Amino acid sequence: MTEQQTPDVHSRHFRAVDYGLIALMIVPFLICIVLKVLFTPASEGVHISGALVFLEIPFPVQPLIISESQVNSWGVILSILGLCLYLTHGLTAKAVCRRQLLAEWIVEKCQKLVKDNMGEYFSTWAAFICAILGLSAFSSLSCLVGLFAPTGDVNVTAGWAVLVFFLIMHYKFRGGLWNYFIGLFKPIPVFAPMNLIGEFSTPLSMAFRHYGNVLSGAVISALMASALGGLSKTLLGWLPGILGDIPYLRVGIPAVLSIYFDVFSGCMQAFIFAMLTMLNVAGAVPWDEWRARQEKRKLRSGANVTTGKTA
């Protein structure tokens, strides 16, 4: 009786590991906020600028720039690591606590999404797709705590898009380099430059779509905040003393915009990025040519085995 109860009791109570992992979730964001506060130059009003540059390391060709977007995305990565470890440590065969149910729900949803969109062959891709989805969504949502969203920097999204581009290329070369090269000249040879541009436009459009959505949301929010500040100064500036300096209209109204631009648009773009990754990678495999190639290879290896036996 007591043996059956012990795991239950342990899972209900918070342990030092739980506190440590929750701290790992929150501390990276706090560090990023402190860094941002330390490095932001003193200025009046709302400013629209790119990521702050924390550090420049001299390198032969070009200085290596450590900017806010890099630091923030590493913070987001650490925070997601903490979340995953918190959800999955001390798993039991019989789900007895809420966090295990949540972890199982996330994994099942991701596997179903990948299986529905990419097919049975790519079912092991759930981990990668879930990682991209989570990283992108959390990066976009990190601007809710006042940080610069790493996805608002084109370098970050372009990095992800280049990664996806290499994956697409890897699966396109499955049918053989020569077949891929021939495929560029279909349906007629005149289309070759168009097809070549089409190959490179996929990662470009993925990078710019994500970056543009997040950046435009940030710019419109900043413009709106500065306009509301000016409006409240003209409307309520007659109040005496310090009461006249407080921008009353800036309280609450920009938050309504933030629900659309930060929360909805950020999550939507993360989902679209993951979705396009899935569709592009799954659609890149030339199945017929790949099967023909495998058959040929099998035949050749079979021939080798038989010749070896005879020799």
Next chain:
Amino acid sequence: MLELAMGIMLGLMGLGAGCAMIAGIGPGIGEGNAVAKACEAIGRQPECKSDVTSTLIMGCAIAETTGLYGLIVAILLIFVAPGIFTNILKEAIKG
């Protein structure tokens, strides 16, 4: 001379940003068409409302891309380009 050149340059950048935002017309019409067709589809088959809605949101977000390219160009022209071109102009006049 420098002031005149910079004034002309900044004004042209503003005009360019305005022209770039003409790109917003296309996605507007396209998304309007998509929503109209989605409404028709839901009216014909109300039971597949959730599927149509999710596909519609996904398609709208992808159709937005062309408009966003214009917006990015406009934002770059207003907030980024003046600093770069002012430096180039100053150096050209000095040298």
